[in-house]
Amino acid sequence: MDRVRDLSSSEDEEVIVVNAKTLIIGPCGAGKTSFIASVTGGDIERMDANKATQYVSHSVYAVEKHEGEVIPLDEGGASLTLPCAMNIQFLIWDVFGQDTNAQAVNPMLKRSTSLTLIVGDVTSEHILDVERSPLIPYRQIMTHTRQPVTNIPVPCLLVLNKIDLMPNGWLEKRKKQLDAFLSTHGFIACCATSAKKDRKSCRSVFDIAASKHIATINRHNPNMFDGDMEGTESSESEKLDIVTPVSEAKGGTSASGGGCAC
Ligand SMILES: Nc1nc2c(ncn2[C@@H]2O[C@H](COP(=O)(O)OP(=O)(O)OP(=O)(O)O)[C@@H](O)[C@H]2O)c(=O)[nH]1
Ligand SMILES: [Mg+2]
Numbered sequence: 001m002d003r004v005r006d007l008s009s010s011e012d013e014e015v016i017v018v019n020a021k022t023l024i025i026g027p028c029g030a031g032k033t034s035f036i037a038s039v040t041g042g043d044i045e046r047m048d049a050n051k052a053t054q055y056v057s058h059s060v061y062a063v064e065k066h067e068g069e070v071i072p073l074d075e076g077g078a079s080l081t082l083p084c085a086m087n088i089q090f091l092i093w094d095v096f097g098q099d100t101n102a103q104a105v106n107p108m109l110k111r112s113t114s115l116t117l118i119v120g121d122v123t124s125e126h127i128l129d130v131e132r133s134p135l136i137p138y139r140q141i142m143t144h145t146r147q148p149v150t151n152i153p154v155p156c157l158l159v160l161n162k163i164d165l166m167p168n169g170w171l172e173k174r175k176k177q178l179d180a181f182l183s184t185h186g187f188i189a190c191c192a193t194s195a196k197k198d199r200k201s202c203r204s205v206f207d208i209a210a211s212k213h214i215a216t217i218n219r220h221n222p223n224m225f226d227g228d229m230e231g232t233e234s235s236e237s238e239k240l241d242i243v244t245p246v247s248e249a250k251g252g253t254s255a256s257g258g259g260c261a262c
Contacts, residue, residue, distance in 0.1 A: 013067075015085045016224075020213050021112050022090045023154075025105050025138050026119035028052060028097035031161040034195035035119055036061075036094050038202040044195060053096040056109065061090045063210040073215045080218055083225045088210040090115075102137040110145045113154050115209055118142075122160040122170075122192065128177045130184045139185045150220040155212060158187040159205055164194040188212055 024032045033053050034044055039061055065071070065086045070079050093113075098104050118138045126132040135158070145154045158181075160171065171178065171192050182190055189208055193201040218224060 013085060015064075015087050017087045017089060018213065018217065019089045019091055020114035020209075022092050022209070023105070023109065023113050023116045023142075024092060024094045024119060025102065025116060025141075026097055026159075027121065027124070027134050027138075028099055030097060030119045030121040030124075031195045032094050032097065032119045033057065035159065035161055035193060035202050035205075036092055038193075038195040038199045039206060041199075053094055055096055057094045059092045059094070061092060061206055063088045063090070063206050065210060065214065071211050071214050071218075073218065080215070082214075086210075086214060088213055090206060090209070102141040105138070105141050110142070110154075112148050113145060114147055115213060116142050116145075116154050116156045117159050117205065117209070118156055118187075119159040119161050121162050123162055123165050127160070128174060128181045130181055133181065136185065139187070147216075150216060152216065152220075153186075155188045155216065156186065157205065157209060157212070158182065158190040160190065160192045161195055163192040163201070164197040 024036060026032055029052075034047060036042075036057075036059055037047060038044055040059055065082055065088070067082055067085050069082050071082060072079050093109065095109055096104055118135055120127055120133075120135045124134055126134065139156060142154055142156055146152060147154055163171065178190060181187075189212065191201065191205045191208065193205060195202055
């Protein structure tokens with residue numbers, strides 16, 4: 001477990017830091033690497049358009065949730081008001097894609113995964129077809145993978161990238177088809193993004209992912225905010241990869257904004 005401490009800050013604000021290994025998978029050329037570059041502030045225009053990822057590429061992106069922020073817990077309207085700030089550190093594994101199957105996503109890569117983003121090129125044929133979508137093998141390969149500790153199946157979030165290539169309102173017109181696709185294949189949410197044209201849409205994916213992850217942790221450990229966690233050797237906290245730095249962690253980037261289709 002990583003311990004994150006910002007000793008340079010004089011503020012005494014408590015921040016809970018959570019690490020979440022996040023797999024980015026999907027067909028080759030869907031824009032996974034461009035999407036991550038957009039999120040982390042890279043210059044998409046200067047990226048080599050023909051450079052496929054060699055096996056896996058790693059990066060980190062942090063989302064900070066502030067004290068008092070309301071986190072939705074379920075569809076029924078239950079919510080959690082954060083009693084202190086949280087910093088969700090997404091430890092990103094961007095895995096190379098394959099055309100016709102998802103065999104690249106082997107058990108080694110899937111180990112200790114907290115969250116999966118399945119990225120598809122929205123211009124691909126049958127992208128939202130419940131039986132023929134090229135994304136189905138990627139969803140299926142995660143079916144039996146479970147989160148560490150909570151032991152729940154790893155939540156999968158759908159990212160429909162290259163939305164800039166579709167006419168305005170394209171996804172809204174397919175809401176019924178999209179809903180059927182999400183429920184049939186068990187996605188927790190869907191976001192439409194443009195790695196090339198709309199950085200905010202890409203970052204909003206991680207904002208949503210952070211809320212979903214906090215809700216999952218809270219469901220598993222409803223007493224997570226009770227007592228003073230600092231310096232404790234709580235085995236539950238250790239296992240959840242939660243750490244409480246002595247003062248506010250820096251470097252986190254809050255993400256918010258549009259792009260989410262549902
Ligand atoms: N128009 C448009 N093009 C995009 C977008 N995102 C990526 N691209 C282009 O799609 C191509 C493939 O992008 P990559 O990011 O390399 O795709 P990848 O999914 O990482 O591919 P692999 O590493 O081979 O699995 C590049 O030419 C990108 O410039 C987008 O949002 N809009
Ligand atoms: Mg790539």
